[in-house]
Amino acid sequence: MEQAQKRRKARGFGRIVAKIREVNRRYAEPRIHMSRGVKIALLLLRVYLIFLVLVLAYKFITSFKP
Amino acid sequence: MRLLPSIYYRYRRIRKNLAILASIIGPGIIVMVADNDAGGITTYSVTGATFLYSFIWIELLLGPVAYVCQEMTVRLGAITKRGHAEAIFDAFGPFWGWFSLTDLTLTDVLTIVTEFIGMTAAMKIFGISPLLTSIAVILLIMAMVVQGRYWTWEKIVLVFCVVNLIYVPAAFLVNPPWTSVLRNGVVPGFPFGLNGTVFFFLMANIGTTIAPWMIFFQQSSIVDKELKERDIKWERLDTAVGAVFTVLVAIFLIIIVATVLPGSNIQDAAQASIQILGINKYVGAVMAIGLFDAGLLGAVCISLTSSWAFGEIFGWAHSLNVKVTQAPWFFIFRLVILSVAAGIVLIPGAPLVAITLFVQVIAVTLLPAALTFLLLLLNQEEVVGKYKNSLAQNIVAIAIIVAIITLSTLFAISTLFPNLIR
Numbered sequence: 001m002e003q004a005q006k007r008r009k010a011r012g013f014g015r016i017v018a019k020i021r022e023v024n025r026r027y028a029e030p031r032i033h034m035s036r037g038v039k040i041a042l043l044l045l046r047v048y049l050i051f052l053v054l055v056l057a058y059k060f061i062t063s064f065k066p
Numbered sequence: 067m068r069l070l071p072s073i074y075y076r077y078r079r080i081r082k083n084l085a086i087l088a089s090i091i092g093p094g095i096i097v098m099v100a101d102n103d104a105g106g107i108t109t110y111s112v113t114g115a116t117f118l119y120s121f122i123w124i125e126l127l128l129g130p131v132a133y134v135c136q137e138m139t140v141r142l143g144a145i146t147k148r149g150h151a152e153a154i155f156d157a158f159g160p161f162w163g164w165f166s167l168t169d170l171t172l173t174d175v176l177t178i179v180t181e182f183i184g185m186t187a188a189m190k191i192f193g194i195s196p197l198l199t200s201i202a203v204i205l206l207i208m209a210m211v212v213q214g215r216y217w218t219w220e221k222i223v224l225v226f227c228v229v230n231l232i233y234v235p236a237a238f239l240v241n242p243p244w245t246s247v248l249r250n251g252v253v254p255g256f257p258f259g260l261n262g263t264v265f266f267f268l269m270a271n272i273g274t275t276i277a278p279w280m281i282f283f284q285q286s287s288i289v290d291k292e293l294k295e296r297d298i299k300w301e302r303l304d305t306a307v308g309a310v311f312t313v314l315v316a317i318f319l320i321i322i323v324a325t326v327l328p329g330s331n332i333q334d335a336a337q338a339s340i341q342i343l344g345i346n347k348y349v350g351a352v353m354a355i356g357l358f359d360a361g362l363l364g365a366v367c368i369s370l371t372s373s374w375a376f377g378e379i380f381g382w383a384h385s386l387n388v389k390v391t392q393a394p395w396f397f398i399f400r401l402v403i404l405s406v407a408a409g410i411v412l413i414p415g416a417p418l419v420a421i422t423l424f425v426q427v428i429a430v431t432l433l434p435a436a437l438t439f440l441l442l443l444l445n446q447e448e449v450v451g452k453y454k455n456s457l458a459q460n461i462v463a464i465a466i467i468v469a470i471i472t473l474s475t476l477f478a479i480s481t482l483f484p485n486l487i488r
Contacts, residue, residue: 004204023160023379030159032446041438052431052475058483 088299091307092220093287097136097280098308102315103364104184104335105177106274107357110316111338113267114323115330117258121271122251122317124189128275129313131466133306135276135437136284138444138463140301143288151375154439157449162321162435167375169432171403174372176425178210178365178407183418185361186411191343191354199338200408201426207366208401214389216290223366229359230315236352237318241323251317262303265275269477276470278432279371281440286374290385298453319356322349327446365404373400423481430478441467 032038102110113121139150146153151170155163185203186196210222228422250257258264284305293301323338326345332338334356343350370386373396383393389396410416439462444455455463480486 016259019380023155027155027160027163030157032157032442033448037445038442041442042162045435045438048434048475049473051429052478055479055482056427 087300087303090291090293090297091304092224093284093291093293094136094140094301094303094305095227095308095311096130096220096223096287096363097284098305098312098321099230099281099315100283100363100367101132101274101312102230102360103177103278103368104181104357104361105425106130106316107319107360109270109274110319110333111323111335111353112332113271114320115327115332115338117264117267118324118328119251119321120255121267122247122258122320123254124268124271125316125320126252126312128272128316129309131272131470132275132280132312133465135440135467135470136280136305136309138440138455139281139285140298140305140445141450142440143451144293144295144298144301145450147289148285149289149374149378150282150436150440152378153285153443153449155263155379157446158439162439164380166432166435166439167379169428169435170278170282170365170375171372173428173432174368175407175427176421176428176455177277177279177368178403179359179418180422180425181364181368182408182411183361183422184335185358185365186360188339188354188358191336191339191350200412203362203365204401204404205407205478206362207369207404208397209473210366211386211397212390214387214392216386219386220291222364225455226359226363226366228309230356230363231311232352232356232359233315233318233322236349236356237321237325239320239349239352240322240325240346242321247321251321266477266480269473269480272470272473273426276428276433276437278429278436279368281436282375283367283371286371286378288388295453304366319437322353335361336385365407369400369403369407372403373397407449426474426481427478430471430474433474434467437467437471 084136142153143149148156151163151167154166182200182203186199188321190196208220213219256264265305288301318396322342323332326342326349327338330341332341339350339353339357341350342353374384376391376399377396380395382395384396385393410421411418441460443449443454444453444463445460447454
């Protein structure tokens with residue numbers, strides 16, 4: 001009984017993973033023309049997000065500092 | 067002799083155009099009015115109480131700002147027939163796609179929590195318990211889509227949008243000093259100086275102008291409504307009317323609170339409603355109804371945004387034009403989002419203030435990405451064809467997007483570190 005439940009859960013989880021893989025395959029090739037402007041914009045976006053993550057991490061660390 | 071046929075022809079043409087407009091109008095008004103959600107109503111109430119009429123000119127400027135951003139989603143949605151989530155996956159690949167989708171869902175759930183905070187607080191004023199309010203709201207939102215027609219859903223939501231305009235007549239009930247409103251409100255300036263607190267409120271007001279969910283919502287609703295290239299001009303008008311409505315609500319709410327509670331130290335819109343209730347029971351009741359309606363509109367639209375986005379990516383049936391049994395995951399996902407948000411609000415001692423502040427921070431992780439992707443896609447001729455941004459459109463859009471990103475980021479940072487700016 002327990003094993004059957006575990007198997008069903010694993011199958012459900014497997015289905016989600018398979019779906020995510022299918023989505024990744026479907027959109028694997030970005031269709032946008034990667035001009036210099038697009039590359040710079042995406043780079044700036046990455047830098048911005050890293051900056052935000054660092055700010056959040058700093059806040060988290062300083063909030064829990066004794 | 068030709069006068070009569072000419073008048074008749076003009077009449078027929080106007081009638082036809084009005085009929086087209088009536089059938090297309092919806093997504094623009096809904097997204098713009100829903101932008102004045104429970105959080106927005108609180109921002110305007112506190113702004114009015116703190117700085118009286120002096121922020122009105124800023125609200126007037128924010129209408130066109132919101133229009134410029136949302137107009138781009140109109141073109142993208144009508145031409146590509148794809149929601150924003152799908153457009154991001156397709157154009158930028160899985161990394162940016164998953165980032166946008168997960169961030170959107172997290173932001174949406176947390177924002178819906180703030181909508182439930184507003185709705186339950188508003189209904190508490192009328193003696194209705196938070197549990198009853200939450201259950202009734204979820205049932206109402208789900209009942210609106212049972213019929214399986216986008217048109218029905220849209221017309222009901224448009225009624226909620228009209229209710230949101232309740233602040234306009236209510237402002238006349240408090241007899242504001244109109245000459246003072248015009249002198250201090252319409253003429254640009256900072257009579258309170260330009261200190262840290264003013265700058266914080268400036269950021270808060272600009273921060274409420276564009277939220278990430280708005281971009282995803284309008285594009286998906288245009289796709290769901292099956293609007294086409296020829297409908298773009300009407301949808302632009304719809305969005306412009308919505309921008310006027312959103313500015314009207316903001317301005318008249320500021321006028322009410324600035325007139326009735328000048329200089330009072332209120333923390334949120336519910337508190338403002340209670341205080342106004344003690345002075346003018348009708349206006350106080352209107353304030354509470356308006357807050358509830360704003361939260362409801364927010365919950366209706368934001369829960370739909372994530373459901374549409376997930377449906378687009380996972381390939382579920384994701385339309386309001388189908389019955390619940392034909393798109394079970396679309397509706398279950400929406401129900402789960404609403405239930406989780408309502409559940410969080412109902413947990414005794416839940417850190418609701420922290421969640422309200424955290425929403426601002428999480429939203430700025432997605433907003434720059436969503437706006438940047440929008441701008442990049444609107445510059446791809448192979449994506450939008452002749453509807454590509456012109457040079458003038460790009461200059462205006464880039465200036466607005468840079469300003470929004472900068473001010474929203476500063477607002478989020480000042481939320482995390484309150485002593486930094488104020």
